[in-house]
Amino acid sequence: MTILTFPVEKRGAQRPAVQQETTIVRLTLTEAADWQRTIMVECRRQRVLTPSLPAFLKRAGLMDRCTFLSSTGPGEPLVFRHLGVPTLSVLGRAWGRSVLNQPDEADPHVEFAHSIGAQYAESIGAGEAVFNRVTVSGVGRPFVYSHALYGWEDRGRRAILSAVDIATVH
Numbered sequence: 001m002t003i004l005t006f007p008v009e010k011r012g013a014q015r016p017a018v019q020q021e022t023t024i025v026r027l028t029l030t031e032a033a034d035w036q037r038t039i040m041v042e043c044r045r046q047r048v049l050t051p052s053l054p055a056f057l058k059r060a061g062l063m064d065r066c067t068f069l070s071s072t073g074p075g076e077p078l079v080f081r082h083l084g085v086p087t088l089s090v091l092g093r094a095w096g097r098s099v100l101n102q103p104d105e106a107d108p109h110v111e112f113a114h115s116i117g118a119q120y121a122e123s124i125g126a127g128e129a130v131f132n133r134v135t136v137s138g139v140g141r142p143f144v145y146s147h148a149l150y151g152w153e154d155r156g157r158r159a160i161l162s163a164v165d166i167a168t169v170h
Helices: 034-046 052-059 084-091 093-099 109-127
Strands: 022-025 065-070 079-082 130-137 143-154 155-170
Touching: 034 052, 034 130, 034 143, 034 155, 084 093, 084 143, 084 155, 109 130, 109 143, 109 155
Parallel strands: none
Antiparallel strands: 022 130, 065 079, 065 155, 130 143, 143 155
């Protein structure tokens, strides 16, 4: 006779916190996918963020691959304005609903958001493209992706475009 037993969680017992781990490796833009380079070239060409960039992304069929955050003024947090399909595919639609039109500081994946936020700040400060490979665990299923980032700052208002390419989901 075989008896199966399953651990029972005691009432009031807390599950151990899952450790979030993010590894970011800086790459050159030449290592980006063609479509990511196309977006970064267009961002450089325009230099100033205007409605013509989203129009370009829509015409080129690239808008759904991008996540966009912006602030409303000096000292204001970046706010999720548009969430791309790759981002939603790994973090989930429920996550997307919870953060859309919310400050990036409200992201429930605190450690992950903090490490990616540092990359956003770097790209905004440089006003230039940044390209990274990012490995993430402890936020749902582990995944690896690349993002090409382009940031802007104008009179204290900041914005960041992230062109995300999911490499693997484990």
